[in-house]
Amino acid sequence: MKKKDELPECPVATTVSLIGSKWKLLIIRNLMNRPWRFNELQKSLEGISQKVLTDSLRSMEADGIITRTVFPEVPPRVEYSLSELGESLRPIINDMAKWGNDYKDNLKN
DSSP states (O other): OOOGGGSOSSHHHHHHHHHOSHHHHHHHHHHTTSOBOHHHHHHHSTTOOHHHHHHHHHHHHHTTSEEEEEESOSSOEEEEEEOHHHHTTHHHHHHHHHHHHHHHHTOOO
16 A cells, blocks of 8 residues: 555545556446456456556555455465445446436437
């Protein structure tokens, strides 16, 4: 997890630095529904590379937004889910979805 002095002073900039990438937001959107495995996430996010997905998941895990659970099976099964901190993003993501729908509804075809 980042230290306070490593984050921008502006709270909006702090939020953007933690979840502001296109891929992180879409990963969070998926994890709002249920835990996902790596390959499921990669297949559901068209265009994401394995490296970007790995880096995004590691970063969000380090920041405390998601949790990574390894099940003691052979072969090992790993699932990603929102942490309690990640769950606190739910209203923000829901508001973004509402805003996006309202925007599309107001476009003239």
